[in-house]
Amino acid sequence: MPENKPLQGRRALVTGSVQGIGLAIAEGLARQGCALVLHGLATPEQAEAARAAVLEAGAPSAEVLTHNLRDPAQVQAMMDETLCQPLDILVNNAGIQHTAALADMPRAKWDDIIAINLSAVFDTMRLALPAMAERGYGRVINIASVHGLVASVHKAPYVAAKFGLVGMSRVAALEYAQAGDRARGGVTVNCICPGWTETxxxxxxxxxxxxxxxxxxxxxxxxxxxxxxxxxxxSLPIEFARIVTWLCEPIAHNMTGVAIPVDGGWTAQ
Known part of the structure; x- marks a missing residue:
């Protein structure tokens, strides 16, 4: 009996996917038959290693983009290149962090964290979602953080960006809730909120x-x-890959607008 690959024929972009959680997610999608567009600020050696990993996992094709998500023009260029072919799955995983007291946080760090963790996601979503809706299937999965649900000291821009990401994802989920149908899988937008993770x-x-x-x-x-x-x-990165691949299956057509904490009970307190 042939192996069941529920995402066979789909194509996915995973930002921040040359290592860590992003690469694990890309490998998980590859195992389900997805073609991959990887992304990250990587050396040529890192990029090739990531590409080889997803091909070995089963991706029918893989490419690596290296656009800097701080720059809206580069986000646009990345999406222009990606959307030359249909894009079914968008995983926004790229993110940066800097810790300092609010009064001591450099203004430039605020700009960078908001640009990469929030504004770039706004742009990838607004550019990818309309075509997904036309085809009746699409998945946007934004890797937020436990800090999109609760705050911690010394992380003002990161918490602001991740709270904004959860809220923005819910808006998009509502706007696209009626796209597609059960058979095609619909268009859903969700967040995953990791706590402490082995990276x-x-x-x-x-x-x-x-x-x-x-x-x-x-x-x-x-x-x-x-x-x-x-x-x-x-948590291990592969655990997030398993959640992402399930969310991408057509059976998850009514799972939209949620922020899933994977945090060992952190936000249950």
Missing amino acids: AIIEPQIQARAAHLGSSRDEAIRDLLKEKQPSQRT
């Missing part, structure tokens, strides 16, 4: 905590997470 970004914090405590890596993780994430377990 290269947090590894230095884990190692520093382990050194400070003189403990094992697992004990350091539990100590790092205990204030916020009740499970005291991190």
Whole structure:
């Protein structure tokens, strides 16, 4: 019996997908038969490694774009290039962070974080959604954050961007709720809100905590997470890939306008 690939023939753009959560999502979509457009500010070696990974996972084709999402003109150029062929799935994963007290936050950091984490997503959505609606199928999945649902100190621009992303996604979900039908899958817009996740970004914090405590890596993780994430377990990037691929199936046609926390109980408190 042939392997079931419910997304066979679909084409997806995943921003920020040369590593971490984005690459795991791209590999997950590839395993379901999607052609991939990858994106990231990567070296040629990083870009080729990501492309090879999704091809090995099963993507029928893969390309890598390197546009800088700080610049609206480059976002437009990325989408112009991507939309030369039909785009069925858009995953906005690219994001940056900078921590500082509100009074000490450099104005340039505010501009960069809002530009990449929020304004670029506005542009990719407004450019991709109309054609999705015409075809009766489309999926937009925005990787927000637990900080799109609750706040933390020293993260004013990041929290502002992620709260805005959740709100904007809900507006888009309402505007496109009647596009398509059950059989075709409709057009849905959702957010996933990760808590602490095993990526290269947090590894230095884990190692520093382990050194400070003189403990094992697992004990350091539990100590790092205990204030916020009740499970005291991190998530793995592949877990988000599984959620994304399910949201992209036609059976998820009525799952729209939601922000799914994957946070070990953080936002349940």
